[in-house]
Amino acid sequence: MPETIVDRLRASDGPTFSVEFFPPSDDAGVQQLIGTVDALGGLRPDWLSVTYGATGASRYKTFSAVGAIRGTTDTPLIGHLTVAGQPLGEIRRALDAYARLGVTHVLALRGDPPGGGAFVPHPDGFINATELVRFIKGYGDFTVGVAAFANAHPEGSAELDARILLDKQEAGAEFAVSQMFFDPQAYVSMLGRFRSLGGTMPVVAGIMPITVPSQIERFGAMSGAELPRDVVGPLLAVADSKEKFREVGVDLITQLCRDVLDAGAPGLQFFTLNRSTATVEILGRLRDPGVARAS
Numbered sequence: 001m002p003e004t005i006v007d008r009l010r011a012s013d014g015p016t017f018s019v020e021f022f023p024p025s026d027d028a029g030v031q032q033l034i035g036t037v038d039a040l041g042g043l044r045p046d047w048l049s050v051t052y053g054a055t056g057a058s059r060y061k062t063f064s065a066v067g068a069i070r071g072t073t074d075t076p077l078i079g080h081l082t083v084a085g086q087p088l089g090e091i092r093r094a095l096d097a098y099a100r101l102g103v104t105h106v107l108a109l110r111g112d113p114p115g116g117g118a119f120v121p122h123p124d125g126f127i128n129a130t131e132l133v134r135f136i137k138g139y140g141d142f143t144v145g146v147a148a149f150a151n152a153h154p155e156g157s158a159e160l161d162a163r164i165l166l167d168k169q170e171a172g173a174e175f176a177v178s179q180m181f182f183d184p185q186a187y188v189s190m191l192g193r194f195r196s197l198g199g200t201m202p203v204v205a206g207i208m209p210i211t212v213p214s215q216i217e218r219f220g221a222m223s224g225a226e227l228p229r230d231v232v233g234p235l236l237a238v239a240d241s242k243e244k245f246r247e248v249g250v251d252l253i254t255q256l257c258r259d260v261l262d263a264g265a266p267g268l269q270f271f272t273l274n275r276s277t278a279t280v281e282i283l284g285r286l287r288d289p290g291v292a293r294a295s
Helices: 005-010 027-041 056-070 088-100 129-139 158-171 184-196 215-223 229-237 242-262 277-287
Strands: 016-021 047-050 077-082 105-109 143-148 175-178 203-207 267-271
Touching: 005 016, 005 143, 005 175, 016 027, 016 203, 027 056, 027 277, 047 056, 056 077, 056 088, 077 088, 077 129, 088 129, 105 129, 129 143, 129 158, 143 158, 158 184, 184 203, 184 242, 203 242, 215 229, 229 242, 242 267, 242 277
Parallel strands: 016 047, 016 267, 047 077, 077 105, 105 143, 143 175, 175 203, 203 267
Antiparallel strands: none
């Protein structure tokens, strides 16, 4: 059987390195995406991941982006799939499209409704990601991953998150990728809660580089918790210098990576915003002392 992402995560030759992209909205964005994939190719990522659009038009762009990447590299791909706003028929068509594109790994997510607001299940769809996982495993030969929350989901609690993650594992999920976080203890505590309930699947640490001041508030909102003071303080101290801010941001995220790898994270997934420079720098620093796998 072909090697799966789970096989790589459970291998003994060191942590994995992967990258998440979003579907570009125009031809210029597609060219930037292809350039980023090329720039990261020399680092030999273990897999690439493509997010899923919130509307019909943006979902089409997901498959276009997957096709563009497939034409550029033979690195394994994970295609995202969400519950939000989708009837069962559309979910089937998405899985069929991934299969035609040669994508055998799917990240099953609840997702956020188009336009924001409270999540309301589609009357002809699924209630949550757990149901989606179960359906995908019965639909085709897919390896299924899910999201984990290092910081508690805003609609629940840390303890509930751990139980839901276990539910997803029991439904057939084989690995998880955490949402972004900036406190290594948040990842460690999340993993401890999951393991204490009997969770066994590997949980990759989701990493977002910080390179410009506007990201401080935005990333805090996206991660579900304010950035720690020992992250914000050094960044604000150099916020008047673009170059120094970027340098400090790369330093801080490199240390975050080291901390979670030292704590046993099986891999790092970088949320790149379709850019490569910061990720390349961080990986270079990690790999120099042999902290991250050089394969």
